[in-house]
Amino acid sequence: MNSQQAKINGQIVNIQDGETILQAAKRLGIEIPTLCYSEGMHPEGGCRMCLVESNQKSLPVGACHTPIQAGMEIQTHTPKLEALRRDILSLYLDDEQPVFQGNGKETKFTGLLQDYQLKPISDSQAVKVDNSHPYLSFNPDTCITCRLCLNACEQIQGQFVYGISGRGSESRLVFGAEESFADSPCVACGACVDLCPTGAITDRDRLNLTPADSVTETVCGYCGVGCRLEVESAQGKVLRINPVEDAVVNQGHLCVKGRYAHSYHHSSDRLTQPLKRVGEEFQPISWDEALDLIAEKLLTIKADYGADALGAFSSSRSTNEAAYLLQKLFRSLIKTNNVDCCARVCHSSTALGLRTVTGAGAASASYVDIEKAKCIVIAGANPTEAHPVVGARIKQAVLNGARLVVIDPRRIELAEYADIHLQLLPGTNVPLFNALAKVLIAEDLIDRDYLNERVEGFEEFCTFLNNLSLEEIASITTVETNLICEAARLIGSYGQTLFVHGLGLSELTQGTASVMTLCNLGMLTGSIGREGAGMLPLRGQNNVQGNADMGGMPNLITGYQPLNNPELRQRLESLWGGVPPEEPGLTIPEMIDAAARGDIHALWIQGEDVVQSDNNETHVREALSNLDFLVVQELFFSETCQYAHVILPAAAALEQEGTFTNGERRIQHVRPAVPPPGEARPDWEAIRDVAVKIGANWNYQNPGEVMDEIAQVAPNFFGGVSYTRLKGDGLQWPCPSSDHPGTVTVHAEHFIRGKGQLVTIDYIPSPEHGVAGYPFLLITGRLLEHYNVGTMTRRTPNQELVTEDVLEIHPADANREHIADGEPVNLESRWGSTTVKAKHSRRIAPNTLFLSFHYPETHTNRITGPHLDPKSKCPQYKAVAVRLQPNKS
């Protein structure tokens, strides 16, 4: 044994820095029993099962919290220790409130009892089980108050649900101040369930003891975080979902949607066969009939009105392969560039803004930068609700010392953890970011070397800022000057900063401008292209990044290649056998307008309920009802389906193979865990089959072959991507060659664009600001429990957690308008009106309102108007002038 070694049970171990005896023993393959310990969390040292003997101590020491030191000779399983462990364990059984064996299930605790020849007290007495929560249950009689759940809640999710009340033998695990599970602040992430050693806290879906006949590793189909899942299934049904322990994205963690909300897959109202409109009714038809009908209609309409009378919306819910094939179908066979994806109505401004100033329309940073960042700015995003796993990672980073600035009109949960919260008026990002830039430069808190080497437009930018007045900006944004200065100083004092941003920037008429002016800050501080810093937009849907990457944009082909690139056109000629015109096509809002005018006659809408999700609902309905032919690929009979002529039943996220690309450009392999119901088919297959009916020579046998073609079409980004390489955590693009490891930090050496561009953009009030007679600004957005238009989550027990949309209103406003908490109100904009219940909330500032859009009956998008960002065509959802009054009827 040398000076860097110790011995455990006679085996020599080389000491690693900061390692505990337990960890060193584990490396040697020696298992020391534990109850309250979990790798990756601070050791609690409470259960005393891990006691070991050391030659350096007179009494046994806890292996989980004692650092291993040179010269230590450890014994882990002497008869004395084993007797001690047995004694400690028996105390749990001896108590006045003995631990019962919950549900006869094998747990870590019952395993230990068996190992030490102790008999669990089996008692079928009715116990006070807390079953108030739709997904979780708590049985106090099996709880040994080991505090592992409490630690998991604090150190993984950061939710602080649990406490211990009383002391000594009276101590009990409680939720908040002894609330029920359902009333507690629990967000049902499941972290505690996975660790509970006695099964006191369990998933109710896991009480069903059906053994799984298969386990499939795949990727979550909800938000753009892209968590990896392990799906257990039996007889073609999803039983339960667990996180993949070592997944780089979610690190063994999930959220209430990804972990539990999967029962929609087997909902009885899934579409299971193709449907054809006959008058006002829909009739089931065979796939062959449906494909023939679609092919014939598309060709007839093209012949009658020209190629540009057709268009397609590709879905960000579907796979890359489906998105790629749909745009290929319309570009190479129909020969129109009227293809767009639903990112148009969410992150199109982000993609365009980032591409304009940096050269790549995607995150420069990755989620690993959250833990590396010293300073984080969250602007216009609410990660703990919309991207819960990333939200939890940010919260943990802040609890571990990272500084946080939140820029948001709402006091979102993370604002409670922030050093500074700039609660700006909706739609005033641009002046606020300019003001922050002005202070950074005025106080010389900028990275001059970085600016000299990598960025252009600095002189011009300084001149532009000179003419801006901080006081004026303070009055526009309603954020006090000194708070702006304080925030700038905080960011400046750390320099490299991680900018996390979302739809609060993008979905405005100054959306692209908001993103680019935020990039200004990224460049001034020398953040973009650096580790632990840069731009990290949180993408909304599972494959919204991928959908745009695949060419679901009217002006760009797969891999963001311009339509008029001669080299690309040559390549496409040989790969596709046909090229689209050089002129860009129409965006989604433009196609809707064109349909309303009668210029677009046919649309193919893949997995998107535009009636509920797109702005200005009344107009959307008019446009769709004006179409000669509408194909919809859907899971359920959505609002949009009402206007369809053919409905194709689609496979859901857990029912198909393909790839999803998450918000950090990570392409991950999606595998089918269960078959689609009835005759439902993956989107890509249906598109392939229509193309074949049209006469194309498409013979892809599987989505892997589609990906191989994508790699050839866009070699700079995807050249090295193939299914054989997409094991485990997949690949982050750009990945240009088969030996390229993928890219964690984009723009690391230099901006893809060449030089980064500082932009000089001044504030332009949106048409919804200062509208006489409409005193409130409404923001629309999302809640944790539901996903987008709620099509999926409303068909799961999440429906029990949140049952309806409610309008958040500041109590001061509510009192002035005589609106009681829970009272229905008439909400009216210049574009439409609806009735919704009001909820008094201090999360929203006076004179602003918040409304989610998860329920079709709310008709949130009757309220949102027609205004688009002039560059990206993204609608303004985040600031709408409204008025309201109590609903007396």
Next chain:
Amino acid sequence: MQSILTETKTSRSQTGNSKKNTVDRRLKALNIAIKRNQYHQDALIEILHKAQESYGYLEPEILEYIARQLKLPLSRVYGVATFYHLFSLKPSGVHSCVVCLGTACYVKGGGKITSAIEEKLGIHAGETTSDNQVSLMTARCIGACGIAPAVVFDGNVTGKQDPETVLQQIKAWQSEAE
């Protein structure tokens, strides 16, 4: 409930009539304690003391208020409040009766005294009678072993008690209330 934490000087009811509402003195005292401790989370125990002193006990809404002010999880505040016997989560009665169960008092019949009161009032130690008149508590040695068994009536330590004398005192309180 609302009235306990009313901060606004005027509140307007739904019909629009406004009425004056003075700031609760107890809340004022609590807020001063919170501010004096600069919202420091580690001043939780001092602040709970002040709340208990002002309100007499710690009701859930007070705990929630303190948690919000100190930015602490409610579970943590509740855990601390239940850990110490000095904090009470229930309102105490008009009169308090603390029976000492230290060794000397116990040997001399403290236990019997407790059982007698429990039987008479129909409550357990730690509880208050439904008419809110008497709270019964027990203590571990109050340092009056010389006069064991000792009982504290409304803060006055009284020695050499037996079930009879104690029940007399309680009866006196009850008749006082009528």
